[in-house]
Amino acid sequence: MSKARIYVDFNELVTDNIVLLSKDDTKADSQGNIITFYEGMPVTIYSEDISDNGQVDNLVAEGVAIKKDLSSYPIWQHVKWCCQIDSNGIIHEYDLR
Numbered sequence: 001m002s003k004a005r006i007y008v009d010f011n012e013l014v015t016d017n018i019v020l021l022s023k024d025d026t027k028a029d030s031q032g033n034i035i036t037f038y039e040g041m042p043v044t045i046y047s048e049d050i051s052d053n054g055q056v057d058n059l060v061a062e063g064v065a066i067k068k069d070l071s072s073y074p075i076w077q078h079v080k081w082c083c084q085i086d087s088n089g090i091i092h093e094y095d096l097r
Contacts, residue, residue, distance in 0.1 A: 004029040005046040006083075010059055010090060014068065014082060017089070019045070021065060021081040037081045041065040045083050049092065058093045061085045 006029050012020040021027070021043070026036050030046070037043075043065050051057040063085040070076040 003044060004031040004033060005044045005060065006030070006035060008045045008047055008083065010047045012076075014070070014073070014076070017063075017085045018066070018068065018082050019061075019085065020076060020079050021045070021083045023078050023080055025080065037065045039065065039067060043083055045085075046093070051092070051094065059090050060093050060096065061090045062088060 006021065006027055008019050008021060010019060014020065022037060026034050029035050035043075041064060043063055045061050045063065047059045049057055049059045061083070063083040066082050066084050067080065068082040070079055070082075
């Protein structure tokens with residue numbers, strides 16, 4: 001992974017284009033840099049995945065950081081930041097080549 005990305009779990013999609021990002025205002029990216037979120041901040045996110053042939057082929061997406069009211073989701077009320085994924089959606093890293 002050459003580009004710094006922020007880890008998310010794509011199993012934690014709130015809607016088809018919003019995924020949980022962080023319960024705090026900061027989070028380390030894939031290169032160990034501490035990222036401080038702000039509304040509308042461009043973010044590149046990823047989740048680990050493996051291709052059918054056993055090779056690493058992470059899921060990736062681009063989007064923006066947003067604060068979303070998750071009070072109607074009791075298990076996610078502690079989450080402060082989400083990522084609103086852009087219209088390209090979630091793709092495999094291999095497809096970027």
